[in-house]
Amino acid sequence: MDFVVEKIEKVMENLERALNNIENGELRLAIADLRHAEENSTEGIYILLAELEEMNKNGKWFHNG
Secondary structure, X not given: OHHHHHHHHHHHXXXXXXXXXXXXXXXXXXXXXXXXXXXXXXXXXXXXXXXXXHHHHOOOOOOOO
16 A cells, blocks of 8 residues: 555646746646556555455455545
8 A cells, every 4th residue: 555655646646846837837747647647646546446355355345434
């Protein structure tokens, strides 16, 4: 899970940079930062899905709700 936390932190950093770049008129840099945020988010999702699948295989998965 530490790796997922790192990915989330990177997403937040990417979004913060994107906001700063937009404020400074650096739209191309903002787009690049947003794409990096998207990539890091996607990687985090895949890691979590793999974690859930592993938990399901081990019988540890349960549904909240």
